[in-house]
Amino acid sequence: MAQPGFLRARRPEHKQQRRAAILEAARELALQSGVRNVSLGGVAAAVGIAKSNVVRYFGTREEIYLELTAEAWRDWEQAVTERLADADGPDDVIAALVETLEARPLFCDLLSHVSTSLEHNVSVPAARAFKLVVLEVIAELGARVTEAHPALAGDEGFELAAAASGLAGMLYPAANPPPTLVELYAQDPVIAAACVPFAPTMTRVLAAIAAGLPTLR
């Protein structure tokens, strides 16, 4: 990433620009190497500023990624809402959830790290801002899912949308294994065959949940 044409951001628009540059660099690095492999130093180097300068904008590496996760939640909400407008029947609703997640590997990678890592090293205000976005998005999406799915009522759409995001965070890292497992799978086809594929597994589990929830009323 090119270094911006100023060394220290003093004017508000420069501060905003630098903040955006930090988020953009963190996003690019995570897409290349995975969220878990990006350090604050790596982000600083990519932006071309000192680590001590990055922490004027974000207290920790985790705060950067929590903000990117909040952005990704809003982006996912918009994508699902658009898909649901054309949804015709229960399979379309499940497909809207699964395919929009499959198309967003960075969101899924981020989801896999939220509760085990990203929420651990942030300030209380940063955690609050993040939680408020998630609650708002899931509530909104849940209402849309209940409207679109003929068998669901009340909070069941919320439960299905929450399950979709949770499953995505759980399945993504297993379906995108690290080099050690890639090597193991190449050596051992039986173990490789047991590696769960992302979209088919998501589709089957969400279809089962959507079919089962109304029976629990």
Next chain:
Amino acid sequence: MAQPGFLRARRPEHKQQRRAAILEAARELALQSGVRNVSLGGVAAAVGIAKSNVVRYFGTREEIYLELTAEAWRDWEQAVTERLADADGPDDVIAALVETLEARPLFCDLLSHVSTSLEHNVSVPAARAFKLVVLEVIAELGARVTEAHPALAGDEGFELAAAASGLAGMLYPAANPPPTLVELYAQDPVIAAACVPFAPTMTRVLAAIAAGLPTLR
């Protein structure tokens, strides 16, 4: 933990003893502070030996925890199998899965870190040994679950057992929040109320999956 009465383990029984002491120390530390907060140096200090000595037994911190995860899978298999022998009806089967997981916080904590962390920094043989245990346990448990649940057939018990372990790894860290979130929840009851409780959420999602799977045949 007391230092064993020898400085360097040379005899096979001493090596076995030291290996067990490392695993035990890692288990205790993880129970106290959570898996993510334990370092290899911390384990070495608790056993009373040098880090360079620990790596004679386990190449990395992650190999120690992957071995503890394999042990915990076998322990869970035994607990569920015992519970299923007395299970009477679908609710008992779900309760057997949920309550044995709820009673095993270290297993759930380990499950939450397997694919995002523990499988990333281990040797191929360590990864293979781990995967073989998981595949064997889930296959065996799945067969027991199908036998015990009146509505399930074929691989559906396997799918339910796999979903139980995946959900446990997903829900445990959210239901056991870090200090920042504890502080946030104390300040903000609305956000606190949205924090999902472990056993009721597990029970509801697994009941929905068990009810829904047969409808997908």
